[in-house]
Amino acid sequence: MTLKRMDNVLIVVDDLEAMKSFFTELGLELEGQTTVEGPAIGDLIGLKDVRATLAMMRTPDGQGIELDKFHTPDAVRFGPVDAPVNALGLRRIMFSVEDIDAVVAHMRAHGAELIGQMKYENSYRLAYIRGPEGLIVGLAEQLG
Structure with missing residues (x-):
């Protein structure tokens, strides 16, 4: 078994347009955007009745950041929006x-x-x- 590379990081967002704009201003490019839904998607991520819009952003060297806006089920927020850097999880x-x-x-x-x-x-x-x-x-x- 050999790890080849990191493919992308997922960020679940509420305001997809604001986040796309932020990353574009930072220098990433929008590679593509699509809406996904259906049982196969739900089975993959462990949720039911999934409908989400995904936007793939790319850094100049090709690394990916995937921005997902869930339409169903609603996204769930844990903790404050402005959590400090020492909050548990991806910071x-x-x-x-x-x-x-x-x-x-x-x-x-x-x-x-x-x-x-x-x-x-x-x-x-x-x-x-x-x-x-x-x-x-x-x-x-x-x-x-």
């Missing part, structure tokens, strides 16, 4: 960027909230931003 996605200051400024101009930033030794500058629905995105700029 952030991190991207490598060039010119972190420009990326942070651009994303803030499009509604993202700056959580914090720092320089890690002489190797990286890091920033955490919060996007729609409380999503935390890490940005890393390699120095030198």
Whole structure:
């Protein structure tokens, strides 16, 4: 058995258009969008009467983020929208960027909230931003 690669990360969203816009502004491209439904989908994911719209976003190097908006059954939210970074579960996605200051400024101009930033030794500058629905995105700029 050999693990070949990570194919994508799924984010269940309430406002699909806002999340697509956020990731587009960050530099991802919309690869495609479709609606799925029916017993085969329900059997795969363990739910009944599923109808969902999926949007596949791609990073410049080809990594995937799948955004899913469930129409039926309704999505379930656990915890607050603006959960802190130390909340249990998947807490952030991190991207490598060039010119972190420009990326942070651009994303803030499009509604993202700056959580914090720092320089890690002489190797990286890091920033955490919060996007729609409380999503935390890490940005890393390699120095030198």
